[in-house]
Amino acid sequence: MPVTASQPPTTAEVLRGAGLRVTAVRVALLETVRGGDHLGVEAVASGIRDRVGHVSLQAVYEGLHALTAAGLVRRIEPAGSAPRYEGRVGDNHHHLVCRSCGVVADVDCAVGEAPCLVPADDLGFSLAEAEVIYWGLCAECSARGQ
Numbered sequence: 374m375p376v377t378a379s380q381p382p383t384t385a386e387v388l389r390g391a392g393l394r395v396t397a398v399r400v401a402l403l404e405t406v407r408g409g410d411h412l413g414v415e416a417v418a419s420g421i422r423d424r425v426g427h428v429s430l431q432a433v434y435e436g437l438h439a440l441t442a443a444g445l446v447r448r449i450e451p452a453g454s455a456p457r458y459e460g461r462v463g464d465n466h467h468h469l470v471c472r473s474c475g476v477v478a479d480v481d482c483a484v485g486e487a488p489c490l491v492p493a494d495d496l497g498f499s500l501a502e503a504e505v506i507y508w509g510l511c512a513e514c515s516a517r518g519q
């Protein structure tokens with residue numbers, strides 16, 4: 374079967390391409406995170422278990438750490454809430470977080486190129502990224518008057 378350049382790489386190829394050892398747990402982890410919506414650790418663990426059966430929480434943490442370090446998974450940690458993981462990486466997008474229900478939503482970068490926010494003074498830093506969290510109430514919570 375001819376392989377075209379437009380064909381997306383398999384999850385195993387993505388892991389290998391990032392220099393990671395390919396394991397069933399890591400494949401399941403990346404697929405879970407990519408298919409999910411800012412998942413917490415427990416949700417990632419249950420997604421992996423749905424795919425490959427039992428896996429310890431320790432193995433889930435190890436996998437998340439490895440994939441985050443390799444840049445395949447992005448960790449966001451809104452103040453006062455548990456970390457969430459997402460598969461949308463490298464585009465410097467920002468997040469809206471609801472103070473009431475904790476829902477997290479993506480918001481595209483205003484300008485497009487990272488970092489899309491320019492500090493008043495960069496103090497000589499070579500900046501790679503800007504991370505913004507907009508706090509408020511989601512539409513549902515606002516409507517409920519929370």
Ligand SMILES: [Zn+2]
Binds near residue numbers: 475511512515
């Ligand atoms: Zn809400």
Ligand SMILES: [Zn+2]
Binds near residue numbers: 459
């Ligand atoms: Zn996001």
